[in-house]
Amino acid sequence: MLARSLLQRSMRHRTLASVPALWASIPCPRSELRLDLVLASGQSFRWREQSPAHWSGVLADQVWTLTQTEEHLYCTVYRGDKGRVGRPTLEELKAVRQYFRLDVSLAQLYHHWSSVDPHFQEVAQKFQGVRLLQQDPIECLFSFICSSNNNIARITGMVERLCQTFGPRLLQLDEVTYHGFPSLQALAGPQVEAQLRKLGLGYRARYVSASARAILEERGGLPWLQQLRKAPYEEAHKALCTLPGVGTKTSPRLCPWMSMCGRSLNVTTAGTPPPRVRAPRPTRNWEPRAVARAASVPPTVSQK
Template sequence: MIIENNNFILEHIAASGQCFRMNKTSGTEYSVIAKGRYLTLKQMEDKKVLLSCSEEEFMEYWSEYFDVAYDYDGIVSSLVTGEDEFLQKAASYGHGLRILRQELFEILITFIISQRKSIPAIKRCVEELCQRFGEKRTDAATNTAYYTFPSPEMLGRADKEALREAGLGYRDEYVRQTALAVREGDIDLNSLQTLGYEEAVKELMKLPGVGIKVANCVALYGLHQIDAFPVDVWIDRILKDVYQNSFDVAAYKGYAGIVQQYMFYYIRSL
């Protein structure tokens, strides 16, 4: 099926650092594995994307995943016409970026893995983890074999050696202990959906290997807490060099996380 949207550019989404299982396959074509499913997408033009799924599957799974109902047009317009010169450029460059609504456990584990790793290295590690501990499936529409993201049960049963062989390094115990915490009910991921942003971050930081940056990433990409504003080395550089540590996050309340994504995507292009 084809969807039309003013702010849906696959290249920008795939390279935005929020999702590690969305990859370019050729030219303007991409694949994504999420929610236990496989999807191919092709950018036909700036406002049109061709998807390999049916309209029914799109409405049931992918519409929410790609957050198609959210008004990104209004945010891009307000930033491009605003007084902040850096955000004018960032929003203009990054338009088409969307905050994906990803599965919470997957986001939690992948961002624990992401610490002190480049995006290509994270992708390799996540794919290795899926091939070792996920479920192998075949997509009916494209006849493509793929692996689902491992369940808490599978990762909780994995030994440290097997996790380390997947490229986790020192993060192996963090991943195993967090998976165990989810499996045993020490943390109820579903209940996090009912919490406010600050409460959710506080709960997430009780987990091994989850500091303030990872907790904010999980809040933004897994809980869709749009006020979350993760600060990594790139954002920290912007806050210091561009804003002299005077950037007012509160001025963008209700969509600060989207602003952060435009900042991140733009600074990495320079």
């Protein structure tokens, strides 16, 4: 009876209270991760708060719902094969740990940033748990191309339509159908630009299709993006700027979110927080001064 009940609920959005047997926990205090601040901050555009404090989205080509308590991060995964209902495996949880970079101590970073920015020290306690995501490089690149001269709500809509049209269908929960992010091949097709314009991407449509073709035909495909993760900042920045739609303003913002430039966010290399963070309106006045300045200074200065 329990197994049948779990199967019946498996293709609906879950909450921790409704089906606790299908959730796994990761020790992680709120001071190390705040889901509400991280998933809605404009780093990724594919997470929705389907139930209060329960965030659902696609990670590593699987659909997840995440929630948290004061001391734990809770995760449940939905598998397309209903016969595989069960809590996340250790291997599946590894993808969650990597996505949030949970091997990195945020407390240590906050201490370092506070030591180099008095303003950050003043406000750090108000905004604990904010960390960079380690995103799939393809999703990150094309999401940021969509972000040009845009706001979070419109970017989210563009990325969602992009996935619905060109990405693989994963599964449906309640009335919501989830798709994986499109491959480079899917975005490089001959009719892609015209279709993207119909989806409301405007001038960004040309950049999406042209960048996908350039990566596939001129730069060796996905391995080219992946190797930039370990490249020096200057090399990664220069390489990204060769792509249509990625200029000198977008590239410095894109590098940290793609986990590039050898920056694993340890104290010796992290320096200050990344140059542009789309914080919720009430928090913008508390943005570190070093971060706020980076958007308006020359590239040679902002890199420092």
